[in-house]
Amino acid sequence: MHLYALTLQKASCITQAIHGNFSGTKFQEIIVGRGKTLEILRPDPNTGKLHSVLSVEVFGLIRSLMPFRLTGSTKDYIVVGSDSGRIVILEYNPAKNVFEKVHQETFGKSGCRRIVPGQYLAVDPKGRAAMIGAVEKQKLVYIMNRDSAARLTISSPLEAHKSHTVVYHIVGVDVGFDNPMFACLELDYEEADSDPTGEAALVAQQMLTFYELDLGLNHVVRKYSEPLEDTANMLIPVPGGSDGPSGVLVCCENYLVYKNFGDQPDLRCPIPRRKNDLDDAERSMLFVCSATHKTKHMFFFLIQTEQGDIFKATLESDDDVVTEIRIKYFDTVPLASSMCVLKTGFLFCASEFSNHALYQIAHLGDDDEEPEFSSAMQLEEGETFFFAPRPLRNLVPVDEIESLSPIMACQIADLANEDTPQLYVACGRGPSSSLRVLRHGLEVTEMAVSELPGSPSAVWTVKTNASDEYDAYIVVSFTNATLVLSIGETVEEVTDSGFLGTTPTLACSRLGDDALVQVYPEGIRHIRADKRVNEWKTPGKRAIGRCAINERQVVIALSGGEIVYFEMDQSGQLNEYTERKEMSAEVVCMSLGSVPPGEQRSRFLAVGLADQTVRIISLDPSDTLQPLSMQALPAPPESLCIVEM
Numbered sequence: 001m002h003l004y005a006l007t008l009q010k011a012s013c014i015t016q017a018i019h020g021n022f023s024g025t026k027f028q029e030i031i032v033g034r035g036k037t038l039e040i041l042r043p044d045p046n047t048g049k050l051h052s053v054l055s056v057e058v059f060g061l062i063r064s065l066m067p068f069r070l071t072g073s074t075k076d077y078i079v080v081g082s083d084s085g086r087i088v089i090l091e092y093n094p095a096k097n098v099f100e101k102v103h104q105e106t107f108g109k110s111g112c113r114r115i116v117p118g119q120y121l122a123v124d125p126k127g128r129a130a131m132i133g134a135v136e137k138q139k140l141v142y143i144m145n146r147d148s149a150a151r152l153t154i155s156s157p158l159e160a161h162k163s164h165t166v167v168y169h170i171v172g173v174d175v176g177f178d179n180p181m182f183a184c185l186e187l188d189y190e191e192a193d194s195d196p197t198g199e200a201a202l203v204a205q206q207m208l209t210f211y212e213l214d215l216g217l218n219h220v221v222r223k224y225s226e227p228l229e230d231t232a233n234m235l236i237p238v239p240g241g242s243d244g245p246s247g248v249l250v251c252c253e254n255y256l257v258y259k260n261f262g263d264q265p266d267l268r269c270p271i272p273r274r275k276n277d278l279d280d281a282e283r284s285m286l287f288v289c290s291a292t293h294k295t296k297h298m299f300f301f302l303i304q305t306e307q308g309d310i311f312k313a314t315l316e317s318d319d320d321v322v323t324e325i326r327i328k329y330f331d332t333v334p335l336a337s338s339m340c341v342l343k344t345g346f347l348f349c350a351s352e353f354s355n356h357a358l359y360q361i362a363h364l365g366d367d368d369e370e371p372e373f374s375s376a377m378q379l380e381e382g383e384t385f386f387f388a389p390r391p392l393r394n395l396v397p398v399d400e401i402e403s404l405s406p407i408m409a410c411q412i413a414d415l416a417n418e419d420t421p422q423l424y425v426a427c428g429r430g431p432s433s434s435l436r437v438l439r440h441g442l443e444v445t446e447m448a449v450s451e452l453p454g455s456p457s458a459v460w461t462v463k464t465n466a467s468d469e470y471d472a473y474i475v476v477s478f479t480n481a482t483l484v485l486s487i488g489e490t491v492e493e494v495t496d497s498g499f500l501g502t503t504p505t506l507a508c509s510r511l512g513d514d515a516l517v518q519v520y521p522e523g524i525r526h527i528r529a530d531k532r533v534n535e536w537k538t539p540g541k542r543a544i545g546r547c548a549i550n551e552r553q554v555v556i557a558l559s560g561g562e563i564v565y566f567e568m569d570q571s572g573q574l575n576e577y578t579e580r581k582e583m584s585a586e587v588v589c590m591s592l593g594s595v596p597p598g599e600q601r602s603r604f605l606a607v608g609l610a611d612q613t614v615r616i617i618s619l620d621p622s623d624t625l626q627p628l629s630m631q632a633l634p635a636p637p638e639s640l641c642i643v644e645m
Contacts, residue, residue, distance in 0.1 A: 010055065011035045013405030014350035017338035020067035020076030023094040028342045029053065031078060032350060033062035038080070038099065040092065041401075043358060045344050046489060048398035050358055054097055060084045061112065064121035064132075070146055071126050077102065077152065079130055081118040085110045087132050087142065089154065103154045107132075107140055120170040124180035125237070129213050131182045133170045137163050139184070141213055141220050160211050160220040164190035169235045173210065173248060176241025180213040181223070183248050185232055206232055208250060208259060230255050236290050238315065239299050245317045249301065249325075251287040254384065256303070256313065258322055258375075269325040269375035270384035271305065279307070285384075291339035291347070300364075302347070308335045309389060312365055325375040329387040330365050331395045333357065334432045347395060354432035355403050359395040368393065403427075404436065448491040454478050457504065461487070464529075466513045466551075473497060475518075477505040482520070498527035509549040512572050517554060519547045524554060524566070526574045534574065536566075548590040548605065553619065555605055557587035563617075565625060567601060581625040585611035591640035604628070608637030 016033040022040065023029060030041040030050075039055040064081035078090040078099075085108040090099045108116035117140055120133035133139040139162075143155035160182075168185035175181050186209050192201035205227040212223040230252035238258070240246025247260030258267040271285045289304040301313040309332050316324040334357070336349040347359040373385040409426040416422060416437075423438035456478055461471040473494070474485040482505045484497045495501070499508070503520045511517040514529035521543040526534040538544060538558060546557040554566040554574065561583035566574050589608035595601060605617040614637055616629040 006057065010037050011405075012401075012403040014356055014403070015337060016062065016065040017340055017348060017350040018065050018067045018078070019340040019342055019348070020069070021074060022067070022076050022078065022092040024075040025094075028344065029092075030340055030342075030348050031065065031067075032338075033065050036061055038062060038078075038090075041348075043342065043344065043346055043348075043399075044489065048346065048358060048360060050348075050399045050401060054092070054099070056099055058082065063112070063118050066121045066123050066130070068123040068130060068144070069127045070144065070152065071128070073127070079121055079123060079132075081121045081132050083110060083112045083118060085116055085118070087117075087130070087140075089152065091152075102152050105142065105154060105157070107157055108138075120167060122170040122172040122182050124172045124182075124213075125174040125240075126177060126180070128215070129172075129180040131160070131170055131172070131211070133167050133184070136166055137161055139167070139170070139211070141182070141211075143213070143215070143218075158213070158218070158220045160222075162186070162188075162222075164188055164193065168206070168233060171235045171237045171248065174237055174240035174244070174246050176246075179215055182211045182213075183235055183237070184209045184211065185228075185235060185250075186225075208232075208235075208248075210261075224261065226259075228252065228257075230257070232257075233286055234288070234290070236292065236301060236303070239292070239294050243294060243296075244299055245315065245320050245322050247322070249313070251290075251303070253284045253286060254382075256287065256325060256327065258315065258325055260322070264321055267322060267325050267375045269327055269373065270379060272311065272327065272329065272373055272385040272387045274307070274309070275386045275388050289336045289339050291341045293341040302330060302339060302341060304333075304336055304339065306335065308332050309387075323376075326372055327374070328365060328372045329370050329389075331392050332389050333359070333392075333395065346398065351403060351432070353406065353429040354427075354434075356401040357397055358399040359392075360398050361394065362396045363394040365394045408433075450485060450491050452476065452483070456483075460505075460508050462508055462516060463510050464514065464516065466510065475499065475505060475508050479504060482518075496531070498525070498531055498533055500525055506544060507547045507549050510551060511549075511554075511574070512551065512568055515572060517549060517574070519544060519549065519554065519556060524556065524574070528572070536574075536576065546587050546590050548592040550592045550602055551595050553592055553595075553601055555590060555592060557583075557590060557607070559586075561586050561609070563587070563605075563607070563625065565605075565619065567619075577624055579625060581617065583607065583609060583615075585609040585613075589637055589640045591642045593642035593644065596644075602642070604642060606640045606642055608640050610636055612636050614640065 011034040014032045019030045032039050040053040041050045042053050061083040066079045067076040069076045080088045086106045089103040091102050093100050114136045115134050115138050117132040117134045117138050119135050123130045129143050131141045139160040140157040145153045147153050166187045170184050173181040173183050186207045192204050207225050209225040210223045213220050232250045232252040234251040236249040238247045250257040256269045286306050287303045288306050291302045304310045310330040311327050312330045313327045315322050334351045334354040337352045338350040340348040345361050350356050404427050411424045412421045414421045425436045427434050456476045458477040460475045462473050464472040476483040482501050484499050485491050486494045499518050506519045508518045516527040518525040523537040542558045544556045545559050548555045552568045556564050563581040565577040568574050588610050591606040593602040603620050607615050612633045614631045618626045618628050
């Protein structure tokens with residue numbers, strides 16, 4: 001027997017986040033990896049709120065995620081690297097709201113192993129190839145293409161292995177439509193491994209290696225490799241082809257370095273430090289997270305240091321030769337594991353030690369008084385620039401997703417005297433740390449708040465069509481009026497729903513496939529799909545006291561205990577049964593069962609009377625409104641419900 005544990009509450013930590021047009025529309029979505037869960041988040045372009053569109057368990061550990069798009073396509077695919085020993089390509093199907101597996105190629109054993117690829121993932125910006133790499137030795141390249149039916153195809157893997165090599169990072173270099181190229185941060189430990197004195201390990205240098213996929217010869221070659229002066233931890237690809245100068249930004253210890261082929265000289269810009277920093281002044285500084293924003297006319301990078309400071313980096317070039325790196329303090333947010341800049345002007349930060357946040361980029365920081373630093377400014381080796389942190393100026397917080405990660409300590413106690421113990425959890429790190437109280441149960445998410453003019457007596461939600469996925473109206477009844485609210489991106493009052501607003505509502509429901517019915521004290525209002533209204537008025541001064549409704553039947557009880565039965569015919573018309581039923585006492589409650597599938601009506605009506613009895617009445621055409629059974633009660637009934645168990 002093999003068992004798999006499904007947690008009731010999914011992980012709140014986000015380890016990877018990517019963005020793209022996964023549904024094929026103009027709206028961009030964010031896909032996040034939460035350990036073993038893959039989730040799509042869609043920001044509302046009007047309100048900025050993040051909505052979860054789909055969340056699925058992948059039955060594995062997601063180690064890397066990358067979006068890629070075939071040339072000329074309008075839709076992004078998702079490449080997933082995991083602990084399964086496979087590369088998986090997924091496509092989001094918005095019609096079915098599912099991830100569809102396009103390809104699944106096995107290349108190694110399952111598990112997080114040193115030499116089995118899955119830890120690193122890089123794609124060619126033009127969508128022609130993907131490289132999946134291991135922490136050590138193995139790297140595989142897959143060629144992507146489309147067949148005659150425009151379906152995505154994937155090649156057999158091409159090896160780019162190098163033994164005795166530790167990989168720190170892999171990115172796809174933007175070279176336009178030249179042969180796809182990948183840049184890797186590597187460290188060769190062969191000599192250090194065989195040197196017992198340890199001297200070789202002290203002088204071992206990291207290498208920046210470029211791998212080229214020759215599409216003509218169908219194999220991968222190590223095109224170029226050079227040692228790095230400073231220890232590096234991350235690479236950032238620079239837009240190339242017609243969009244920019246190409247190359248990579250190497251995030252080194254205390255420096256940001258630009259490197260490219262040809263006549264391009266290396267450019268080094270020190271990473272600015274905080275003025276009067278409370279941290280160790282001798283401690284080196286690293287960039288740990290980045291996001292690139294590219295338009296037709298410009299591009300820039302948002303790069304975050306390990307203290308949470310975000311810098312905006314731009315490149316100045318002359319005839320495709322980069323002459324200067326410019327870097328400017330942008331804002332400070334909690335340390336992120338991934339950042340995504342959307343075309344709609346939002347910045348999503350998947351925080352490592354606090355709640356995840358969505359920010360609106362209000363300003364690009366071009367016109368403020370913040371000093372701009374440049375690689376052209378002459379500084380002595382080891383010196384750097386200084387800046388003063390400040391509250392948010394360019395970013396405006398829009399939405400937040402709660403995260404408990406990391407939980408540093410937990411205690412279970414019933415301090416609130418609720419009989420069920422609470423969990424008291426210390427979460428986060430530094431200024432974003434928090435103490436949280438957790439209770440058992442599922443929390444209700446507040447989507448919208450609407451002020452009401454008074455105290456409502458009842459509320460219903462109704463669909464306008466049987467095929468609708470969501471309800472269209474919220475109907476609120478007051479003592480002397482009825483309010484109808486439409487449900488959409490916002491909740492707002494509508495006046496063209498067909499409901500009578502000057503009277504209280506006793507009940508309302510969808511009738512048939514696309515009609516609505518409203519029962520109020522003076523009558524019944526049948527609202528057709530084309531907004532035509534048929535009304536039935538109560539006789540004389542009698543009022544409707546109780547009613548019961550399902551999709552095809554309406555039963556009302558007039559004052560005095562008279563029951564009137566209505567049923568919908570094949571044309572959608574609501575017809576009154578020719579006879580009425582006089583009860584022996586006042587009706588205090590009623591209930592109709594739902595119509596069984598494939599049938600025209602519910603066969604039974606339950607009626608509670610003031611004489612402390614409940615009676616079952618037949619609605620079958622052969623004996624309509626005939627009593628079938630009676631049950632005496634010790635007290636008058638208050639409510640009834642017919643359910644199919």
